[in-house]
Amino acid sequence: MNNYYVTTAIPYVNDKPHLGHAMEFVMADVLARRARQQGKQVIFSIGTDEHGGKIAEKAAELKVKPEQLSDQMSLEFKELAKNLSLSNDRFIRTTDEAHEQRAQIIWKALASDIYKANYVGWYCTGDEEFFTETVVKENKGVCPDHNRPYEKLEEENYFFKLSAYTDAVREAVEKASFAVVPDTRRNEILSVLKEGLDDISISRPKDKIGWGIPVPDDPTQVMYVWFEALMNYITVLGYPENKDFKDFWPADVQVIGKGILRFHAAIWPAMLLALKLPLPKQLYVHGYITVAGKKMSKSLGNAISPDEVIGKYGSEAFRYYFLRHIPSYSDGDFTWETFDAAYNNELANELGNAVQRTMVMVQKYQNGLIGDIPPAEHDMAQYEEALDQCRFDRALDEVWEQVRGLNQYIDEEKPWEIAKPAAAGGDEEHLREVLAYQCSNLLEIADLLTPFMPDTAAKIQGIFKEGIIRPIEGTLFPKQEIKKQ
């Protein structure tokens, strides 16, 4: 009960990290940090997915070995995690020996739900690729790129009896023993599950795609990447025998993007049921990020790298923006304008300045001495509830209610008036109470901010916690001049 396990999806290493990966990392980090704050034992795992034809192809393009490509890309994701101040305690790579071995153990454990059959598909030798019925139909049976008819090809694959588990998975989603949030995603997957799922092919012939984990006892086949990648969530804990696995599975929350919902809300739970393992308690599905209203893409040339954004105001501001201004339950948009505005208005003016004015007043009027700080008094039920539901945006709204409230309080109490000599209407004792309340409120805010902006929270605590002001160098969030165009 006191253990907490949170994961992100493991990004595929065919491309560099983008804003979506960064946001997902940060969201999961909030959950992990909050759980630690609540005194739980936490495992927070991220990683990279590195096998498959796509990687092999990409490596060939770059004239390197797949190993080299994935080493390099995996490193980029590790760098990103560091730059975002992630607190992950694991980073799994699907090329880790332990993962490969354990994936084979899992395969064997699933044996009674795996069978061999022919996969029939439409193949274009020009593309060296299978195409779906729909695509073939759309193109009227002729590949538009090569102007040759698709061939009907058969390939021997292993299949997983996904169909046998759809009802059980559906029930778990309906009863919310496996809670899919938000509701829109829950409804989406329920409608898929109601239609029923076909068995899925889970291996590829080794001579076609060599870059994968070998199927146990069959050297001609490798595991299909997706099937094997999903297993990372338990192999990283050391399934089946490791203590961590026993202590931390099922996951408390798995964080994914909407594009891979089916894999995590249909196939993965089916695999777990087949392994007779409990399902994750919650699957949180975030949306996608657009840039100035457009989908990020290379062809549009509008891709922004996370490092570029982090570089502007630092990781704390990055975390803040993507957690509060990208809606937790739907798609969101990034523009430099709104990012600048959020930084200057909310971080610098509202929060940073509240800290600054409080700090300076205590220094100026009381030589930096705060005295007894009263305990926090706000009802944060809304904040807690928001976080339980992974509504990071709402949780931060609640925190900012307090920030604004504090600024209002200061304006109403007018400490600079009370600080005047008694003859001029001042009141030393009342002043001390007002300032102590301000400090108390800031410490409470720092507490609430800890999962979101750990460095900022620590700085605020550093200033006020000891009952005497310990000033910091400069200001929390130096205001930036915004250049127009």
Next chain:
RNA sequence: CGCGGGGUGGAGCAGCGGCAGCUCGCGUGGCUCAUAACCACGAGGUCACAGGUUCGAGUCCUGUCCCCGCAACCA
């Protein structure tokens, strides 16, 4: 009739049956402790369009138009 999400003041969003709300931006005023910051007030919306249900509809139903994603082994 492939599936889903959405169209609410200049911008971004909330509201999902009972006087249309928040943040930014804009205007006016206040304050002076503070990062030219903070606080108050104000202007600005026929809630995409057309029907319907209802005592009463952004809010429910029907239809239309527009935008944006996803469409099975491709992450």
